[in-house]
Amino acid sequence: MTRVTLAVDAMGGDFGPHVTVPAVLQALGTYPFLEIYLVGFLDTLQPLLVKADSSLLTRLHCVNAESVITSDVKPSLAIRQSKNSSMRLALELVKENKAQACLSAGDTGTLMGLALMLLKSLPQIRRPALMGLLPNPSQGQMVILDIGANLDADCEMLVQFALMGHVVAEQMLGIATPRIALLNVGQEESKGKESIRQAAKILRQQSAIRYTGFLEGSELLTGRADVVVCDGFSGNVALKTLEGAIRFFLRRTEESHSVWRRLTQTLFSRSTDKIDPDKHNGAFLLGLSGVVIKSHGAANQQAFLAAIEQSILTVQRQLSQRVAGQLATVVARSDKT
Amino acid sequence: MTRVTLAVDAMGGDFGPHVTVPAVLQALGTYPFLEIYLVGFLDTLQPLLVKADSSLLTRLHCVNAESVITSDVKPSLAIRQSKNSSMRLALELVKENKAQACLSAGDTGTLMGLALMLLKSLPQIRRPALMGLLPNPSQGQMVILDIGANLDADCEMLVQFALMGHVVAEQMLGIATPRIALLNVGQEESKGKESIRQAAKILRQQSAIRYTGFLEGSELLTGRADVVVCDGFSGNVALKTLEGAIRFFLRRTEESHSVWRRLTQTLFSRSTDKIDPDKHNGAFLLGLSGVVIKSHGAANQQAFLAAIEQSILTVQRQLSQRVAGQLATVVARSDKT
DSSP, X not given: OOOEEEEEETTOSSSTHHHHHHHHHHHHHHOTTEEEEEEEOHHHHHHHHTTSOHHHHTTEEEEEOSBOOOTTSOHHHHHHTOTTBHHHHHHHHHHTTSOSEEEEOSOHHHHHHHHHHHHOBOTTOSSOEEEEEEEOSSSSEEEEEOSSSOSSOOHHHHHHHHHHHHHHHHHTSOOSSOEEEEEOSOSSTTOXXXXXXXXXXXXXXXXXXXXXXXXOGGGTXXXXXXXXXXXXXXXXXXXXXXXXXXXXXXXXXXXXXXXXXXXXXXXXXXXXXHHOGGGOOOEEEETBXXXXXXXXXXXXXXXHHHHHHHHHHHHHXXXXXXXXXXXXXXHHHHHXX | OXXXXXXXXXXXXXXXXXXXXXXXXXXHHHOTTEEEEEEEOHHHHHHHHTTSOHHHHTTEEEEEOSBOOOTTSOHHHHHHTOTTBHHHXXXXXXXXXXXXXXXXXXXXXXXXXXXXXXXXXXXXXXXXXEEEEEEOSSSSEEEEEOSSSOSSOOHHHHHHHXXXXXXXXXXXXXXXXXXXXXXXXXXXXXXXXXHHHHHHHHHHTOSSSEEEEEEOGGGXXXXXXXXXXXXXXXXXXXXXXXXXXXXXXXXXXXXXXXXXXXXXXXXXXXXXXXXXXXXXXXXXXXXBSSEEEXXXXXXXXXXXXXXXXXXXXXXXXXXXXXHHHHHHHHHHHHHHO
């Protein structure tokens, strides 16, 4: 299989190397075609690698960083101070074509800002968006964007998110004509913020995509849409609320009676797997000339491994290139309508 | 028991009188102290009342409306055209002190605008907020506001919502020093919109309340806060997403195997009851000189009955008067700090 090379920011997230290093080693063990640049404090990383199988280490390259961008600093300041930080060095490995994707569990706003500065956005896109996948209980998955890269989104941004979401659902999830919806507080045309109502007007006129109207939070698990478009603040709230609720139910199931647990495993195994947030991780920063994947900050080893796997898939499917290519076509078609 | 008189907008919501009338009759049958003004098209209401127990009808007063405010009209326009509409007439019954509370499942924005125009806000409050209750899995319930009355909220509004939430959690839920949190995309001080970060700064300095920091969507079911404060758009998204997820799991439980169902009933009965959105309905429009309760638009008979019961409780506990009184004290104390 063709080699896949990732640059991993080892220091990001709530648990840093204690989660990222074991997950990276597990991934190297599972995927023989995988090569990883592990960026972080060598002093911290090396003790965590001493017991690792030496055959894996031939595909692991440690890169020393001099600082870590923590989540308690405002992105604008963090970016100014980012030189030789683990996040920036990981992104630079992508810029220099040494790695095909960068994965970080660090601060979303800073990752977005640095990625935009170093890798630039696609010509049709004003602001990249962070895209997440939600389980679609009836079949497969659905796309939600933005989930936190832009806390506010005006009409133009929402329309661009919709076009990017269309391409991803088509190219990544294999959905022929994905149904696109705008997240809103009601279904009627008159509902919601001006920016959303304006975006709806524009999207309704686009022949290039299949816009299906407003969608409320309560409909996220009904399978009514393939792409849910929103600003980064409400998308983040929706995604995390859903994850919290799913965790609440799964944990309750696990804690309970053993008969119950066995029944759960028999009846629900496929579906709970499909909706377990620890088994779905890795949000794609969409609209950049390069692949950047964001793991959620609280990821445990299993979840960080899921994000590595998501990064591998994104590279293997050449998603970034296909989005760039398709987007040009869709934008050209949508401009005509 | 002291009489409770409600004005019910019979025409609001997705199903109008077909849901509101049976729920009203059920409530009158259950609560002998209840009296209801039912506002709607008499031609529509009367056929639905012919089979009702005549003893109930002595406590039911039908009021004829000439129009209905539908959810597909922008609030500003709907308010201009609201004369003799069922929603407005129901609110006027409160203004004229004929009813102690108004209940409607109609459009939130219009209800908010009309209520503000007819009943006025409390002197300390710039904009009323729609308050919802969420199940707190560990104990009782928690307050969330705003859930849709104000799609945007600046710093001052968020601070006022926090103060109102404090009073409601104390007076309605009996929580001695309620923990107040701001809904945000991360927990660190640097995260989120400027308005939220500014509100956090102000709330941290208030000795009158117990501010506990930012809360993410994923923490809504962890019981970490008693009051969750947010703008109406993200609050609506959070609440509805949670409701959708809960419905998804409860439905799945109901549909499945009978052994599973029996086990659910044995193990989960109390807790699923606590978190079933159909058994919790009725959002309080907080900060007005009068009691206005909003039922969600898609309410079925059971859910609308729950909203009637919520309205009764709000009146019986004199919540509106207690909020007004306490708010004056809290605002005075917070102004000093």
